[in-house]
Amino acid sequence: MEWIDAATASERLGVKPATLYAYVSRGVLQRRHSEDGRRSLFSAEEIERLARRGRPRSQPPELVIESAITALGVDRPHYRGIDALGLALTSDFETVAAWLWTADPSLWHPSPPPPSTTPPHPPATSADPRPSAAPAHQRDPQPPATPEPWRCEDDALRAAVTAQRGLPDDLLPLDRLQVITTVLGASDSLRYQLDPVSVAATGRRMIAGLVDALPQLSEPQGDSIAERLWSRLCPRPATPGLLNAVQAALVLLADHELAASTLAARVAASAKADPYAVVLTGLGVLGGPLHGGASYGAERLLAEVAEPRQAARAIAERVRRGERIPGFGHSVYKNGDARGALLLDLVKEAAPGHDRITAGVAVLEEMRRRRLPERNVDFALATLTAVSGMVSGAGEAIFAVARVAGWLAHAMEEYDRGALLRLRASYTGPPVK
Incomplete structure (x- = not known):
């Protein structure tokens, strides 16, 4: 042939x-x-x-971008060829972020990261095909001898915290993250260095700053991104099982091919926008109710179900209003989102018998009784934040912090590609005179 x-x-x-x-x-x-x-x-x-x-005309044209980052399977994503669900059970978020950014062994430490007080996952086995080393954590492209937690400079953090003064106390975390990103970018003299090593270093600094500049609600139990993020979203200490679920959520949400926010981020990167501008673009799209904001909608749905018998009414009212049920259905996974199934299982194992889990099960049963779409990862994320007692909008914040890793991975591809993404419109307006 x-x-x-x-x-x-x-x-x-x-x-x-x-x-x-x-x-x-x-x-x-x-x-x-x-x-x-x-x-x-x-x-x-x-x-x-x-x-x-002749050319097929049964479907509208699509924008297709070649990428080596994430492949979407029947019910789950694969990061650079590795099942994301497997990574969620064996790896921390920092390791997976580095795996998304580059498979270059020179950017990985030969030794494991320092142990935290509550290790989120068991170490990977020798049969695991992905790299088992931890990512570099410093701004210096050469990895230090001893791995350190991801950090942002104190001066930049103070500026980001100061910028939030005067904001409403009940402002959702996602809105704060946009303010923080702007300030962190303004204070980074290396923001315009777009080579992979520099962008990865910027990513470590940015993610650490996004987390550490949020108002602290409890004492962090360790130095990992998951442990520090928990302390910004929940006023009570984490249990090992629920912290494990947060760590898994960060991994599961780190990337999802060309989701709406990622496409927007790639367009920005193709114009050589710096990494902070790329992330701001992604954050602006993420909060939409059909994207990352769906977890906030699912969170409010669960809050209406104080006891299981109220689930039927909560769903019925939304159906009558012609509303989409938040946390259910998926444009890619028509037969179920395996990310949501795994995350729900972790939450159930961490807090068996919790009343928020019972409420969630009642919602699931009502949706199935009506033969409506299956739950997705947004519903699982809302259940996790409800069971954990996190602040309103915590699911969006977890989603956003996780997806920064994916946006920057896609930005790296666009920086390397070096061509502007230029979509064309199919004009349907009045005749041109």
């Missing part, structure tokens, strides 16, 4: 390369990679058949 490259295939069909890849995503064409993994190859025979048949 003869195989031809993308340029040749596009020329034969008379379409742009983006359209060619859209045919692949829609199942119209198949492709394979060259031996060096750098080129996409297409069957010359299949291209010839399609050219004779």
Whole structure:
């Protein structure tokens, strides 16, 4: 069988390369990679058949971007080829963030990270195919001999805290994160260095600053991002099981291919926007009720169900108003979101018999009785924050902090690609005169 490259295939069909890849995503064409993994190859025979048949017009055109970061399976994502659910059970967030940013071994420490007071996960086994070392934590591209927790400079943190003075006390954490990101960017003299090592260092600083600049509600039980984030979202100490669930949530939400916020972040990065501007772009999209804000909607839904018998009324009222039920259904995982199943299992194991779990089960049963869509990771996240006793909007904050890792991974690809992402509109307005 003869195989031809993308340029040749596009020329034969008379379409742009983006359209060619859209045919692949829609199942119209198949492709394979060259031996060096750098080129996409297409069957010359299949291209010839399609050219004779004419372009498929049954579906609208799609934007297709090649990426080596995340592949979406039937019910779960895979980070650089590794099952995200497996990573959530074996790895901390910092390790997974570094795995998303780069698989370059020079950016990984040869020794494990320092133990915390409540280790979130058992170490990976020798059979685990991913790197088992921890990521570099310093601004210096050369890894230090002793790994240290991710930190942001004290002066920048003080500025970020000061910038929040005068804000309403009940402001949602996601809104605070946007203010913090702006201040952290203004104080970073290295923000315009866009090579992978510098962006990874910026990512460590930014994530640490986003967490540590939030108002502290309890004493951190360790130095990990998960432990420090808990202390900013919950006024009581973490139990090992619930902290384990927060750590898993950060891993499960770290990336999800070209979700709306990630696409926006990639467009910003393609224009060479700095990493802080990229993250601000992502945060602006994330809060929408059809994206990361869905966990806030699910949180409010659960709050209405003080006891199981109230679940039917809470769902019925939303159905009558024609509203989408927050925390249920998914545009990709039509038969269920495995991330949500895993996270719910961890919460149930951590707090068996908790009344918020009972309320959540009642909502799930009512949705199934009505044959409505299955729960997704947003519903599981809302259950986790409710069981933990976290502040309002905590799920959005967990989602946002986690997704910074993914946005920066995609930004790195765009910085390397060096071409502006320019979508085109299909004009439907009045005739042009």
